Amino acid sequence: MQIEKNKSLRNFNTFGIDCAAKYFISINSQSELIEALQSSIHSNLFILGGGSNLLLTKDVDALVLHINLKGIELVNETKHHAYLKVNAGENWHEFVQYCIHNDYGGIENLSLIPGNVGTAPIQNIGAYGVELKDVFVNCSALEIETLKKEEFSNSDCKFGYRNSIFKNEAKGKYIITDVTFKLTKEEHNKSISYGAIKDELTKNSIKEPSISDISKAVISIRESKLPDPKKLGNSGSFFKNPIISDLEFKSFIEKFPNAPFYKISETAYKIPAGWLIEKSGFKGKKYGDAGVHEKQALVLVNYDNATGKELWNLALKIQAKVKEDFNLTIEPEVNVI
Numbered sequence: 001m002q003i004e005k006n007k008s009l010r011n012f013n014t015f016g017i018d019c020a021a022k023y024f025i026s027i028n029s030q031s032e033l034i035e036a037l038q039s040s041i042h043s044n045l046f047i048l049g050g051g052s053n054l055l056l057t058k059d060v061d062a063l064v065l066h067i068n069l070k071g072i073e074l075v076n077e078t079k080h081h082a083y084l085k086v087n088a089g090e091n092w093h094e095f096v097q098y099c100i101h102n103d104y105g106g107i108e109n110l111s112l113i114p115g116n117v118g119t120a121p122i123q124n125i126g127a128y129g130v131e132l133k134d135v136f137v138n139c140s141a142l143e144i145e146t147l148k149k150e151e152f153s154n155s156d157c158k159f160g161y162r163n164s165i166f167k168n169e170a171k172g173k174y175i176i177t178d179v180t181f182k183l184t185k186e187e188h189n190k191s192i193s194y195g196a197i198k199d200e201l202t203k204n205s206i207k208e209p210s211i212s213d214i215s216k217a218v219i220s221i222r223e224s225k226l227p228d229p230k231k232l233g234n235s236g237s238f239f240k241n242p243i244i245s246d247l248e249f250k251s252f253i254e255k256f257p258n259a260p261f262y263k264i265s266e267t268a269y270k271i272p273a274g275w276l277i278e279k280s281g282f283k284g285k286k287y288g289d290a291g292v293h294e295k296q297a298l299v300l301v302n303y304d305n306a307t308g309k310e311l312w313n314l315a316l317k318i319q320a321k322v323k324e325d326f327n328l329t330i331e332p333e334v335n336v337i
């Protein structure tokens, strides 16, 4: 186990923010994880996965554990399903590609989402009509205080829109070490009703898409709208789409009849934050090196050397203007430190 001091986290967060960790350990095995947790290097702990949902506004005065546990294991198989146990440090998109290569279906719509397997359940990642919870069986997690291993089933996780128990009552208490997925073999349940996927498949004259075709379509849609963090620092959607009650929706849509919306239940509606931000005039705007992406207003970008504070100030400015223009509060999806 190697302890590094004052380590730059620039390569460990997809915004590419140059903040430092007081202490840093890359965790490559369960025993290293236990050893690091038993050490008393620093009283504060900070658990780092793929760094794709993180905005660092200051140096991290803590022991940063970079969860780098690797490995994919087929733990069970039936005629129609494969159960894969995947260690937390596997890159999410590489895992999706592994599944497509082996013809395991269920996560092709989640292609190209940045981040790692172990952090995917925390915010129940989702895109194009599929969410992690649709394929999630359980995960193992180490309780930080007791060093006991616990298992969380799908219902234990209390998944919601970009939400789970790990963002609420279990926040900061556990380290997810592996996740087990239930994926389909041969007869896949394909989810292609989402408009953008349908259009992309039609454009390429694909009538009976394979999971590989769906993955390629998703990659192409995402690449056309979302910046590649390797080229332009960003952390995907910066804000969540606000959810409002039917009463609030009634007065909102009277004032803004052209607004897009999704009805998510009899009494709740989701309004695309990207639309609100665009209409508030921020799309494509740049303030120094901090900016709003020109093709997707929901994404904040670091054009070169923006600090976390500059990006956060921009986020606050957007939040205030959206509130002023629409009387709606948009909340960050990323963790701001």
Ligand code: EPU
Pocket: 126, 127, 128, 129, 226, 235, 236, 237, 238, 239, 240, 241, 260, 272, 273, 274, 275, 276, 278, 283, 295, 296, 297, 298, 333
């Ligand atoms: N829109 C605008 N202007 C913009 C962006 C969007 O008017 O600049 C409008 C679009 O025209 C559309 C609506 O907003 O009517 C929704 O846009 P889009 O379909 O692009 O999806 P989204 O709601 O902005 C969500 C997820 C994405 C996910 C897509 C596709 C959240 C916060 N974001 O975005 O997730 O890829 O749906 O399913 O729920 C992420 O979490 O990092 C992420 C990229």
